[in-house]
Amino acid sequence: MFVGSNSSRRFWYFGMVCLLAFSLAITGCTPSDQPSAQTDGKWQITATTGMVADIVARVGGDKVNVTHLMGPGVDPHLYKASQGDIKRIEQADLIFYSGLHLEGKMVDILEKIGKQKPVKAVTAGIPENMLLSNPASPQAFDPHVWFDVSLWMKAVEQARADLVAFDPANQSVYEANASKYLKELEELHQYAITQLATIPQEQRVLVTAHDAFGYFGRAYGVEVLGLQGISTASEYGLKDVQTLVDTLVSRKIKAVFIESSIPKQSIEAVVQGAAAKNHTVVIGGELFSDAMGAPGTPEGTYIGMVRHNVDTIVKALK
CATH class of the missing domain: 3.40.50.1980 (Nitrogenase molybdenum iron protein domain)
Structure with a gap:
């Protein structure tokens, strides 16, 4: 225990408090400088x-x-x-x-x-x-x-x-x-190749809301048509819808696909446009394009997402 005059004791306590505060400040800075x-x-x-x-x-x-x-x-x-x-x-x-x-x-x-x-x-x-x-x-x-x-x-x-x-x-x-x-x-890559090859070549046409499946088409021999461009930031108009409708009618394409991360109204407009020309087009299913499925589901993993897309496309087009 410190022994001395009252003023000396006050000075000693003041010094200890300052030292403690300084130590805490140094300690407090350390975690932000260190990886978690x-x-x-x-x-x-x-x-x-x-x-x-x-x-x-x-x-x-x-x-x-x-x-x-x-x-x-x-x-x-x-x-x-x-x-x-x-x-x-x-x-x-x-x-x-x-x-x-x-x-x-x-x-x-x-x-x-x-x-x-x-x-x-x-x-x-x-x-x-x-x-x-x-x-x-x-x-x-x-x-x-x-x-x-x-x-x-x-x-x-x-x-x-x-x-x-x-x-x-x-x-x-x-x-x-x-x-x-x-x-x-x-193994997943080979699965996609094998499954998509079961679709007759003339029916292997993938129509979606935006042009996200270019690499998919190149890798697995699928022709890809999109209403919008590569980025959904690009706008589409009535002319784009009409052009895609004309393609569906002339080539007798019977299925299109919606995407989980894009409002389905754009593809529904294409379906309605084809119906107005007496050509029936159905929505073949929902594909995961720019986002995966919910956590805890098979589609919530990359492998599960790809398998879902492949299986959905094969079922609709085959």
């Missing part, structure tokens, strides 16, 4: 779309906690980040997005955050000669690469490389997880 994995053993990762989150969760395994911003039915082309999204991005150790301007309005935010922490595009490793151009913007590429499973495998490899670079101590874990997932995706 130091406290719960897992990296906190934020992804934009469900497809990207699926990759990171599969490759990262039990070393990561993954959240994503865009849930079922959300259109990434038009998505605007909320304050909650900004908070999740700021609190993440690492951020993954799809890239090729899929996220549209979020690109600026991601670029700014990238100056403070790692922000990675899973499509960064895909060679340009494997990408499809965007007719509306010759200098840009079609971002819907996940519809070609073999291309999406390259996105898995990119995510694996980014995780290893970020956390080299767990390289063996990420490589093992990626290897297992890639084998599953190779």
